[in-house]
Amino acid sequence: MLMGRAVVLAECKALAHLELGINGIDAEGAGLLAGVLGGFKDLAHLDLSNNRTGAEGAGRLAGVLGECNALAHFGLSRNGVGDEGARRLADGLGQCKTLTHLDLRRNMIGAEGVGVLGWGAGEMQVAGSS
Secondary structure, eight states: OHHHHHHHHHTOTTOOEEEOOSSOOBHHHHHHHHHHHTTOTTOOEEEOOSSBOHHHHHHHHHTTGGGOTTOOEEEOOSSOOHHHHHHHHHHHHHHOTTOOEEEOOSSOOOHHHHHHHHHHHTTOEEEOOO
16 A cells, blocks of 8 residues: 555655655655655655654665755654664765754654764754654
8 A cells, every 4th residue: 555655656746745744654664755755856845753664764764865855844753763763864864955954853862863963964953852
């Protein structure tokens, strides 16, 4: 079912705003989504809050953040990202030049993860770390 939705999304090339919060998206689903995100050249807002991507899913998404040339807002709150996911996100965030708002609230990210994100985030506004 999720694969079918990813295929349909891939056809929406002009998509600018995508809300997929509270959809039970896990690491596998995040990987499927990552496979189509690079094609959304106008995507400015992506909200995946309240899912189950975890560290692995965050890493899969991080790999394509640099391809999202218009992404300004990325919501990933309440996904169980943790310090490991923060480390994985940091590299992708460094490649995402247009991102100005990152929501990672309630992800159990500790001092180590915050430190790594501070390096990768540059000038963006990071919302929450607990």
